[in-house]
Amino acid sequence: MAREPAGGWTRIAAWAALAAAAANALLLSATYIRGRAETSLQSQVTTLRDNLATLTELRTERQVQLEGGLAAAEARVQAAEAAMPPVETAFDVFDLAYAVAGDDGEIVVLSVRRESSELKQTSIGLVEITTHRVTAAAGLDACLHYLGLLESQGAGLGLAGVMIQPDQTECSAEVLTLGRP
Numbered sequence: 001m002a003r004e005p006a007g008g009w010t011r012i013a014a015w016a017a018l019a020a021a022a023a024n025a026l027l028l029s030a031t032y033i034r035g036r037a038e039t040s041l042q043s044q045v046t047t048l049r050d051n052l053a054t055l056t057e058l059r060t061e062r063q064v065q066l067e068g069g070l071a072a073a074e075a076r077v078q079a080a081e082a083a084m085p086p087v088e089t090a091f092d093v094f095d096l097a098y099a100v101a102g103d104d105g106e107i108v109v110l111s112v113r114r115e116s117s118e119l120k121q122t123s124i125g126l127v128e129i130t131t132h133r134v135t136a137a138a139g140l141d142a143c144l145h146y147l148g149l150l151e152s153q154g155a156g157l158g159l160a161g162v163m164i165q166p167d168q169t170e171c172s173a174e175v176l177t178l179g180r181p
Contacts, residue, residue, distance in 0.1 A: 077123065098112075108138065110136055112134050113132065115174070117129070129177070130179070131174050131176055140169075
């Protein structure tokens, strides 16, 4: 009778143990890889959450800055609108030119004439710009003083195209008035 060698079962048991060890090694390595991946993902999630918190904070700060800038711009627009008189009550440049010259005779207003009027669309809405040409006879210092007085008459009035001819003792300027139609 042939006896089964005792080494056959031993070999099968050894192969089974080796297969079990290989399976355990594969399971352990898979578990180790999953653990490292989970640790890496947790680290990435933490970094992403920190970045999101920083971006949210920056967005909030920027929004506050923009809202502050918008409020300041709206306040400037309201101040400009309030300072600008309606066209019906705009400066009477004819009377103003003579009143600023005074009665002392140092400045003689030669002419005041309306040159143009135009409507312009601006950031505060429609604005009418009226241009008058004022010409006066006076010395250099008196002309400078006169033009300065004209310009200082308030918001809604400005000078442009100033020309001083000291040799002819004459000065002139375009007096611009702004008004809301």
